[in-house]
Amino acid sequence: MSREPTALGASEDPRSVALRAVSSTVKTGAMGLIGLANPSRFLAFSHRLLQVLVPVTLAAFAAGLYLAFFVAPDDYQQGATVRIMFIHVPAAWLGMMCWALMSIAALGTLVWRHPLADVALKAAAPIGAAFTFICLFAGSMWGRPMWGTYWVWDARLTSVLIMFLMYLGLIALWRAVDDPSRAGRAAAILALVGAVNLPIIKFSVDWWNTLHQPASVIRLGGPTIHPAILLPLLVMVVAFTLLFITLHVSAMRNEILRRRVRTLRLMQAEAA
Amino acid sequence: MDALAALLVRDMRLAVRVGGGALVGVLFFLIVVTIVPLGVGPDLALLARIGPAILWIGALLASLLALDRLLAADHDDGSLDLILTGRAPLELAVAVKALAHWVTTSLPLVIAAPALGLFLNLEPGAIGAVALTLLVGTPALTFIGLIGAALAVALRRGGLLLPVLVLPLTIPILIFGVAASNAAIVGPVPFGPPFAILGALTLLSLVVGPYAAAAALRHGLE
Numbered sequence: 010m011s012r013e014p015t016a017l018g019a020s021e022d023p024r025s026v027a028l029r030a031v032s033s034t035v036k037t038g039a040m041g042l043i044g045l046a047n048p049s050r051f052l053a054f055s056h057r058l059l060q061v062l063v064p065v066t067l068a069a070f071a072a073g074l075y076l077a078f079f080v081a082p083d084d085y086q087q088g089a090t091v092r093i094m095f096i097h098v099p100a101a102w103l104g105m106m107c108w109a110l111m112s113i114a115a116l117g118t119l120v121w122r123h124p125l126a127d128v129a130l131k132a133a134a135p136i137g138a139a140f141t142f143i144c145l146f147a148g149s150m151w152g153r154p155m156w157g158t159y160w161v162w163d164a165r166l167t168s169v170l171i172m173f174l175m176y177l178g179l180i181a182l183w184r185a186v187d188d189p190s191r192a193g194r195a196a197a198i199l200a201l202v203g204a205v206n207l208p209i210i211k212f213s214v215d216w217w218n219t220l221h222q223p224a225s226v227i228r229l230g231g232p233t234i235h236p237a238i239l240l241p242l243l244v245m246v247v248a249f250t251l252l253f254i255t256l257h258v259s260a261m262r263n264e265i266l267r268r269r270v271r272t273l274r275l276m277q278a279e280a281a
Numbered sequence: 282m283d284a285l286a287a288l289l290v291r292d293m294r295l296a297v298r299v300g301g302g303a304l305v306g307v308l309f310f311l312i313v314v315t316i317v318p319l320g321v322g323p324d325l326a327l328l329a330r331i332g333p334a335i336l337w338i339g340a341l342l343a344s345l346l347a348l349d350r351l352l353a354a355d356h357d358d359g360s361l362d363l364i365l366t367g368r369a370p371l372e373l374a375v376a377v378k379a380l381a382h383w384v385t386t387s388l389p390l391v392i393a394a395p396a397l398g399l400f401l402n403l404e405p406g407a408i409g410a411v412a413l414t415l416l417v418g419t420p421a422l423t424f425i426g427l428i429g430a431a432l433a434v435a436l437r438r439g440g441l442l443l444p445v446l447v448l449p450l451t452i453p454i455l456i457f458g459v460a461a462s463n464a465a466i467v468g469p470v471p472f473g474p475p476f477a478i479l480g481a482l483t484l485l486s487l488v489v490g491p492y493a494a495a496a497a498l499r500h501g502l503e
Contacts, residue, residue, distance in 0.1 A: 119496065119500070167452075171449050171452050174448075174449045175449045175450075177445075178442075178445045178446045178449060181442055181445055181446075182432070182436070182442060182446065185436055185441075185442050186436050191435070191436070191500075191501060192436070194497075194500035194501065195432050195435055195436055195497060195500070195501060198428070198432065198493055198496050198497045198500070199428075199432060199446060201493070202428055202450065202489065202493050203450075205485075205489060
């Protein structure tokens, strides 16, 4: 807000000066979300952010893939197939994290009416669906040699599949409506309802402890994975998370630009 | 309170009168149960084993079929706008509508289920278990469907989308409904825990459904 026009021109009301001083301190303090409500400012900010994010993501992937393929030892039971886990686990984590992110964005849409929230929600859904699909695909590639089948109707697999279907439903909901803000609010409600499903996915492992091995990274008494495999896994999780943020910020930029193009076209059509 | 009672009576009357289509769901249920043996073969032992699942899937699909009626007709003739602007809280109003919908479309399914169980060679105990789980589980189907119906109404062109949005959310209900039925028939798990979880899911949907549906209507129809 550097070029804020003053209502009275040169003779400024001292109160408005004081007010602006307060608002600028608030802005620098809690700048983030409120300042970024302006799409132009978000575009400028995200441009700078991406310039940092892209190289960092590439570096994290280089480190993670090197560790995963050249440093990590084969599992004594699973052999080299254990390396599928380095793709599978981060994708599963992101599939769930993406829905959590969408729920926060949904709250942003419904409660605070933040203009970027429904852009964030819309941009996140296809990425989340893609990661969930990667998780399912990698899991079934691992299941074939390990369990002898591409697919078992185990609780956790099934709930991930349900989550994938819900991502597709959410995307279908977006595509059913032409007005972005109405679609945004409907999708926000669906995302929040779906968020109720996330704990069910998480705890389904404990409910039906069937073919799928029980949770082994986060559990009481420390992880059961050997550190030689855990470290590459954690690096890959960080790399995937960075990739997600990069893709998400880029998708948000695209969505903002797409909406601008839409508005311009609508104006053009009205003028013609 | 009067307004809500009047709404309940009105919805139930409309459902059973000409064009209400309350019993079409039961007919559909009967057809689904008839079709399955034609597909999997007339082996009575097999049918007895998968019977509870067939009845549950049939009931799920039948309740899905009727969901379009829950809010769309009121939206078309404008009475939904009256409910929105009325003095009764929208959450309670949609809950009452869902209750009326459950009584007129899902309760008949629960009543019809024992008769259809005979077709599937189920034992009397098994029939009782399936009917009991359906009685406890179908309100959850209606109240989750309420969310989908509200979203579909708010989106105008949402009718096609309704089953796609609702079915994934109802999967836990189906799982625990069938699990409880099977537990009562073959064991080895006791009937109690899955049945209790089914009840918990129903109670949860009784709370979440009206709030989410009311929010969808408020945001969608402004």
